[in-house]
Amino acid sequence: MRLAGFYLFALGVALLPILFPDNYFVIVVGASAGLHVILAVGLNLLMGYAGQISLGHAAFFGMGAYASAILTTRFGWPSLLALAAGLLATGALAWLFARPILRLRGHYLAMATLGFGVIVHVILVQATQWTGGPDGLSGIPALNLLGWRVDGDEQWYGVIMAAMLLVVWLTLNLVDSQVGRALRAVHGSEFAAQMMGVDTGRAKTQVFVISALFAAFAGSLFAHQQAFVSPDSFNLTVSVELVTMVVLGGLASTFGAVCGAIALTLLQQGLVVFEDYEMLIHGALLMAVMIFMPQGLFVGLSQAARRVRHRLKRRQPLPST
Template structure:
């Protein structure tokens, strides 16, 4: 079923440009939704499967973006090397942070990750010689993949969606592996997992680092796609929105987290026409989904579709 779902998702992504040729708005929204989905899939590994909440995930998103921006604009570094450097920096910092911070649980862990995100955001604002301060950095060159410059909307859509499919595939494989089973055990009961011989500290550290790498990867792509970065793109609001995407789509569901990110991105774009009532409608819709689909949008719609199918078969019989 997962292979069928992956193939269906890939076909849908591939057909979208054919259905809306030369449509800048559709491609732009698709790129934004794809980046958010990569972030949500990575965060879902930490929250959904390991049961560890993070309110500072935008910090790793910003690390990847600023590393690529600084290396390419100030040191003329090739974009692929800058992207790799962003992954290394985010991975090392996540590994150093994971051991002490993941000893905390519940709201203590949430507050610790929140503090980390605030510290990184302040550094982005105050380290003006490196980051450009509140004004950010502009003039970031396009992503260059072995001589192929990603400099058009269609090319960016293709790259982002390929990256999203890669992220989903890696996530599904990780969940089905021994590490994934250990993470589900930790989420169920960390004490029981320890009694079974699982090194819970190591498992949580590994998933924290992997989740940070997903975010840094998306950040590097974001910097080259926007050709501009500023601290406002990586503040607390972004971290909260990422948590909302994961919960909205459905915890412990890779496709659910991706669908939650896409749905929330489309919701933001669709509610722009309502201007002053945008946040009110946005909040009401989120409340309705959580009340009537507590397991998440993806699982709720799947269950609804199955019920309709059964009713149709009973009626035809």
């Protein structure tokens, strides 16, 4: 069923540019939603499946973005090599950070990850020689994929959607693997998981690093797509938005994270027309969803669809004899 849902989702992604050709909103907002999906799916592995709270996920997003930006603009590295170096550096730092911090639980873990995000943001602002400081870093070259220069909106839509589908596919396989079962055991009861022979420290470290790598991957794509990065794109507000996407879509559900990321991206774009009332309507809608669909949009809509199908079956006349 998960693979069937993935193939259906991939088909919809591929058909969008065909059904809406030359539609700026679909292409540009779709690419933005794709980046948010990568971030939300990775964070959902950490929060939804492993049960570990993170309020500093935007830090890894920014590390991937600035690694690609600095290496390509300051040192003239090829974009793919800069992307790989950013992933390697982010993964190593995430592993070092995970070993001590994941011993914490609950709000202590949340505060520690929040502090990590603040530290990274301060470094991005203060290290003006490398990052450009508050003004950011511009002139980032286009992504070059083995001689193919990605510099148009349609091309970026294809690249980001391909990357998004790859991340979703990897996540679905990871969840169904031994690692995924260990993460669910840790979420249910860490003590019980240890009694069953699960190395809980290793499992939490692995998912933390994977989640960070997904975020850094999205950050590198973001930097090359925008050709500009600034610390404001990776602050605490972005981390809170990512958590909102995961909770809004539904914890411990890969397609829930996908649904939450797309829904919040479209909501932010649609509310721009309301200007001064944007945040008020935004908050009211989120509250309504969490009140009437506490398990998230994906689970809530799935349950509503099942109830409708059940009622329709009950109304069908009995076959005549």
